[in-house]
Amino acid sequence: MYAISQALCALRHHLTSTLATFTTSLVSFTLLFLLGLVLWNLGKVVSSLEREVEIAAFLKPGSDVSALREQVAAFDEVLEVRVVSKEEALAQLQLSYPYLSQARELIENPLPNTLRVVLKNPNQVRAAARKIERLEGIESTTYGGEITEQLLKVLGGVRLAALLLIGLLLLDTLFSVMGTIRLSIENRREELRVMQLVGATRRFIQGPFVVEGLFLTLLASLAALGLGLLAYRFLAAALQQLLPFLPVLGTNDLLLAAGALVLLAVVLGVGGAYLSSRANLKESDL
Missing domain, CATH: 3.30.70.3040 (Alpha-Beta Plaits)
Structure with missing residues (x-):
């Protein structure tokens, strides 16, 4: 409970940095989620065409x-x-x-x-x-494989470009979280020194910062899921009206993708907060 309460206080204390990191994470996760769904759907389309060749x-x-x-x-x-x-x-x-x-x-x-x-x-x-x-x-x-072969080549190029973009988005989110945690540590520098003097361990000191990073990315991922699902549902409905024979992702597929995004958000939030707090606490000999 201590870690959670301190994390919430820190998020309120530097609201501008919190909103900046939240917005960055929201944009990154929304694009990441949509890109993943589109690539997955393209793969299903190509697979269905391959089965008919x-x-x-x-x-x-x-x-x-x-x-x-x-x-x-x-x-x-x-x-x-x-x-x-x-x-x-x-x-x-x-x-x-x-x-x-x-x-x-x-x-x-x-x-x-x-x-x-x-x-x-x-x-x-x-x-x-x-x-x-x-x-x-x-x-x-x-x-009838000529079209499928061309689609496979196009899909390979799109996947490569998407992976590069995804990598940049993830790095941007990670560094944004690390910057916010660094600011939290700077704001509580004297308080952390006192805690260490009275016997607090480094793990205990790091706890609130890790929870803070988790909150930032987890909330952003949940908001991104809402936006991404609405956008995909709209695109899928339009695609089905235009080309009703093409497959789209089902409910189970969307749930699996949502779970993967939330897990990724947890890893980025916890990992970024841990790395930042560890590095900054070492620099200050805390």
Whole structure:
């Protein structure tokens, strides 16, 4: 209770420094939370696209469909192979373009038999497509992985930039907390000397400062959670209206992200306060 009461007194005593650190932490945690949610959501979008990537291998006329299917299924990277006959392909095409059914009896079916190949690892789609295309009896291959590959490259660049920004935000918050704790120590310098003379241990003296740092970042993180969740809910709702098939983070995901942010805030607050109080108390031989 002593540490908590002294920490609250210190926060009120230097209100300007407290508000500056709180505001800095609030901005940092809000940006950090939103960046984390956006990157996580982008990862889910790319994962959903990866699961839908498959190779279409078009067979030459007269090719042995069963033999080619067995050859492709034997590849280590292949998870599943489905045969789509040219009659089935034409029927699917007519569902999308009903007017083609009128010309069905006038022309011969031009579509080839096709193997639909699903891979264990979608990242191997380009190499697997080339491998399948070299088989005797395969006319050509195509796959829908080009967009996914570009998204992965973009996501990698965004992640790198976000990590650099996150690192700067965390350092800014840490140094801000350390500066506030240093000011608290300076304001109580004489009182701390008296406490040491009457037998107070260094841990006992550091306690209020550690609690003060904890309060600063914990309150800022809770406020950041409110702002971040409102902003993400708004963005997610707009995204779902525009592209309803894209996945968004669920309640459990948001709770997990919120817990991680609060834990990070506790570490920064306690760690920054401890490092600052330890360094400044040593400088003053307390």
